[in-house]
Amino acid sequence: MDRRRSDDRARARHGVPVVTYTPAEMMTVAAARALANDDICFVGIGLPSAACNLARLTHAPRLRLLYESGTLDTKPRVLPLSIGDGELCETALCTVPVVEMFQYWLQGGRVTVGFLGGAQVDRYGNLNSTVVGAYRRPKVRLPGSGGATEIATHCHRIFIVMRHGVRAFVETLDFLTSMGHGRTGTERRALGVRTEGPALIVTDLCTMRPHPDTREFEVASLHPGVTAADVRERTAWAVRFRGDAGETPPPRGEELEALRDLQDRTRRAHGGSHVDE
Amino acid sequence: MAEFLTLREAVARYVKAGDRVALEGFTHLIPFAAGHEIIRQAVTDLTLIRMTPDLIYDQMIGCGCAAKLVFSWGGNPGVGSLHRLRDAVERDWPRPLQVEEHSHAAMAHAYAAGAAGMPCAILRAYVGSDLPGVNPNIRTVTCPFTGEPLAAVPALRMETTIIHAQKADRDGNVLISGIVGVQKEAVLAAEHAVVTVEEVVDDLGVTSPNAVVLPSWSLDAIAVVPGGARPSYAHGYYRRDNAFYTEWDAIARDRDRFRRWIDAEVMTAPAHATAYPS
Numbered sequence: 001m002d003r004r005r006s007d008d009r010a011r012a013r014h015g016v017p018v019v020t021y022t023p024a025e026m027m028t029v030a031a032a033r034a035l036a037n038d039d040i041c042f043v044g045i046g047l048p049s050a051a052c053n054l055a056r057l058t059h060a061p062r063l064r065l066l067y068e069s070g071t072l073d074t075k076p077r078v079l080p081l082s083i084g085d086g087e088l089c090e091t092a093l094c095t096v097p098v099v100e101m102f103q104y105w106l107q108g109g110r111v112t113v114g115f116l117g118g119a120q121v122d123r124y125g126n127l128n129s130t131v132v133g134a135y136r137r138p139k140v141r142l143p144g145s146g147g148a149t150e151i152a153t154h155c156h157r158i159f160i161v162m163r164h165g166v167r168a169f170v171e172t173l174d175f176l177t178s179m180g181h182g183r184t185g186t187e188r189r190a191l192g193v194r195t196e197g198p199a200l201i202v203t204d205l206c207t208m209r210p211h212p213d214t215r216e217f218e219v220a221s222l223h224p225g226v227t228a229a230d231v232r233e234r235t236a237w238a239v240r241f242r243g244d245a246g247e248t249p250p251p252r253g254e255e256l257e258a259l260r261d262l263q264d265r266t267r268r269a270h271g272g273s274h275v276d277e
Numbered sequence: 278m279a280e281f282l283t284l285r286e287a288v289a290r291y292v293k294a295g296d297r298v299a300l301e302g303f304t305h306l307i308p309f310a311a312g313h314e315i316i317r318q319a320v321t322d323l324t325l326i327r328m329t330p331d332l333i334y335d336q337m338i339g340c341g342c343a344a345k346l347v348f349s350w351g352g353n354p355g356v357g358s359l360h361r362l363r364d365a366v367e368r369d370w371p372r373p374l375q376v377e378e379h380s381h382a383a384m385a386h387a388y389a390a391g392a393a394g395m396p397c398a399i400l401r402a403y404v405g406s407d408l409p410g411v412n413p414n415i416r417t418v419t420c421p422f423t424g425e426p427l428a429a430v431p432a433l434r435m436e437t438t439i440i441h442a443q444k445a446d447r448d449g450n451v452l453i454s455g456i457v458g459v460q461k462e463a464v465l466a467a468e469h470a471v472v473t474v475e476e477v478v479d480d481l482g483v484t485s486p487n488a489v490v491l492p493s494w495s496l497d498a499i500a501v502v503p504g505g506a507r508p509s510y511a512h513g514y515y516r517r518d519n520a521f522y523t524e525w526d527a528i529a530r531d532r533d534r535f536r537r538w539i540d541a542e543v544m545t546a547p548a549h550a551t552a553y554p555s
Contacts, residue, residue, distance in 0.1 A: 045355055068381060069303050069456045081519045082354030084304020086510055089456050098303050098328070098459045099389045102382040107401055126405075130378075135411045141366045143352030143359075146329075149380040149406050179405025191404050192425075270519040 021251050023204035024163075026223045028054060028259060029251040031115075031161045031202040040064040041113045042106060042151050045083050047161045048115035050262070051202075053079060057258045066111065068147040070096045078269040079262060087269075102147070106154045114155030116148055116178065117162050120170045123216045123237045125160060125180025125198030127152070128173040135175060145177050152178035157196040164203035169235040181215035188215075205231050207248060216240065221248040279449030279496035284473065284505075284550045287498040288314040291469045292323075295344075297435035299326040299467065300333060301388075303458025304354065304517070307509035308441040309333050310502045311473050313543045314550055316340045326435055328384045328459065332508070332525050335359040336543070338374060339535050345375040347433070349384045356522055360529040370532065378412055383430045388459045390432035391466025402428040438467035441506045442491075443513060444481060445474045449493035452481045455512025457489050464491055473502040475514050477554045501554040 021029075031051035035041060037060040043052045053076060056063045064073050069084035073093035080088050089095045096105070105111065118127035119142050129148055133139030152158055158180070162168055180198040182188045188197050201208040201217055205226045208217040218240040219231055224247055232239055251259075282290070292298055292315055300308050312333040315323075324345040325334050332353065337343055339361030351362050365374035379387070382402050390398035399418060409415040409428075418429045440460045442453045451472050453460055464470040472491070477499075483490065508518035528538045 069305070069458070071456070080355070081522065082304045082517070084354070084456050084458075085519075086305070086455070086512055086516055089305070089512060095456055097457050097461065098381070099385040099462055102385050103389075103400070107382065130407070135407075138367060141351070141358075141363045143350050144348070144378055145380040145406075145408065146350030147381040149408065150382040150402050153404050154401070176405070176407040182405055187405055193404055270523070 021256055023223065025251060025256060025259060026248065027161065027163070027202055027204040029255045030207055030223070030248055031159065032058065032255070034159050034200050034202070035060050035063055035113065037062045039112045040066065040110065041115060042066050042068070042111045042147070042155055044116055044148070044151075045080065047117055049079055050259070051161055052115055053262060054255070054259050057262060058255055066101070066105065068098070068101060070098050070101045072096060072105070077265065079266040081270055102150065106147070106150060109154060111155045112157070114151040114158045116151060116158055116160050118148070118160075118177065120168055120173050121160060121162055121201065122170055122173050122180075123239075124182060124185045125158070125201065125210065125215075125217055126173055126176050126183065127160070127178040127180065128175045130175040130177045132174050148178040152180070152197070153193050153195060155195060158198040160198055160201045162201065162203055164205040164231070164234045166234055166236045169237070171236045181210065185215035205234065209242070218242050219245050221246055223248045224250045279445070279451075279472070279493045279499045281449070281554055282498045282500055283553060284310060284314050284500040284502055285546070287471045287500045288318055288320075291437045291471050291498060292318070292320050293436070294320055295322045296437060297324040297326060299433070299435050299438045299463045301327060301438060301440050301458060301460050301463040302506065302509060303328065303456055304331070305456040305458065305509060306441045306453065306460070306506050306511060307331055307333055308439050308473055308505060309507060309509060310505035310547075310549065311439045311441070311471065312337055314546075315342060316539065316543050317546055317550075326433060328381055329354070330359060330362055332359070332522065335361040335525075335529055336539065338362055338365050339371065339529070340539060341371045343374060344372075345377065347377040347379070349379045349381045353522060353526060356526050358526075360526070361535060364532070377414060378408065379415070379430065380406075380408065383415070383428065384433070385459055385462070387430050387433040388462035388466055391434050392462040395432050397429045397431050399427050399429050433463075433466050435467045437469045437471060438463040439471045439473070440464060441473045441502070441511070443474065443511055444476050444478050445472065445499050446478055446481050449496060449499055450481060451491040451496065451499065452483060453489045453491070461489060461491065464495060469497045470495065471498045471500070472496055473500050473505040475503050475505070475511055477501055501552065502549045505549070
């Protein structure tokens with residue numbers, strides 16, 4: 001971080017445009033771009049929250065953000081540490097009970113995009129946020145579903161944002177918390193779920209989209225400087241690449257500026273505590 | 278009718294060993310002071326119910342208060358793990374912890390079913406998830422009108438629900454504002470309800486006819502506990518202590534450091550535990 005900033009300053013002094021950015025920034029910017037101005041988005045904490053608010057601060061000012069604590073159309077000035085920070089309620093159009101949030105607004109089919117992450121994802125966009133290892137005696141007890149299990153089936157479509165690594169992009173999930181396209185890519189439709197499911201995965205290396213027939217996620221674009229070998233090395237399944245896979249457009253200056261301002265404000269607001277980038 | 282008690286009296290009267298207890302508050306208005314009083318009174322074998330166990334149940338689990346946890350998201354929001362919860366699940370410390378795990382949607386619906394006096398909640402949920410395979414309380418019913426299979430979970434019922442609220446009037450009516458979570462449902466689903474409040478006022482100052490007000494006759498006890506939600510927050514009174522939530526990670530990671538923190542910060546009863554409203 002500090003080195004990046006000093007590189008920026010050095011370049012700026014020499015009249016060179018500031019174009020350096022971290023893989024995490026590329027990931028957040030690429031995720032933000034996937035959101036449209038008319039989307040109504042159910043936001044998870046961490047990476048999704050950064051991406052959704054960046055979209056709102058850049059190309060999608062009318063994007064509606066909902067957090068599971070019941071805040072509708074919220075416009076936080078800083079990223080919340082939790083899904084129930086006061087900032088979300090203070091900047092919301094209104095705040096509804098949690099039961100109503102899940103019953104009417106989510107289950108009722110009002111939300112166009114759900115933004116999710118997890119500890120593990122498989123090639124069909126199924127997510128694990130429950131345990132690593134066996135359920136009854138886990139190696140790592142993860143937080144669990146929270147809203148994710150139903151966000152995954154009730155939102156019109158799902159975007160996933162996760163850091164790329166072999167322990168995260170797995171051949172077989174230890175536990176399926178939230179269904180993507182199902183264990184073999186067919187279960188979602190077979191179970192009668194009418195929403196589209198995972199349509200995009202954004203990582204710090206690439207973007208991935210599901211194959212229209214098999215629903216297997218394939219690399220749709222590589223971030224600048226990333227090779228196909230990098231993605232293969234950090235994906236536990238034999239990952240495929242779309243024939244037309246190109247390069248993700250790098251972050252533009254205004255995107256980086258908006259993201260860094262947001263994160264600086266957030267860091268100051270939370271007393272210097274760590275915030276996901 | 279709600280009776281004004283000290284926090285110590287309220288907990289002694291309404292939280293007994295083996296009870297099912299919900300301390301609710303969705304990130305906001307978490308009744309930390311009441312949880313600490315339960316720790317001081319060394320109440321054991323509780324079934325602790327909460328959508329997000331948060332730091333308060335991490336502390337109670339680490340102190341051995343709980344035999345079972347019913348929950349739907351057990352992390353430290355924005356920070357990471359609840360290490361005392363993990364130590365109990367992964368290594369049985371300080372005692373084995375039985376877990377009943379749901380999703381948020383199902384738990385919220387289950388509180389509402391409890392408040393409504395229904396035996397179960399029905400919702401469209403858990404489709405394609407492994408959760409029904411590890412929780413026998415997640416079952417399926419068929420809609421008698423459409424034939425659609427739907428998820429059913431038992432209504433949440435508990436001996437006692439404890440919440441924190443901004444204020445009570447002198448008749449014992451309570452106002453909650455901000456993120457109202459599942460507090461109303463949790464109160465109405467319980468046999469007894471205890472509320473800690475920031476202050477007692479002559480007039481609740483309600484400006485909207487749709488405010489969330491719990492009538493005195495829906496509550497059992499009120500204890501005046503200023504700051505009773507810290508390090509969570511009370512909308513209009515004080516902010517969430519996000520820095521403490523971050524610090525908790527290191528405190529809870531280590532058993533000895535955790536015990537020292539409990540001894541220093543919880544075991545000596547603060548004045549509000551024994552004070553009556555003025």
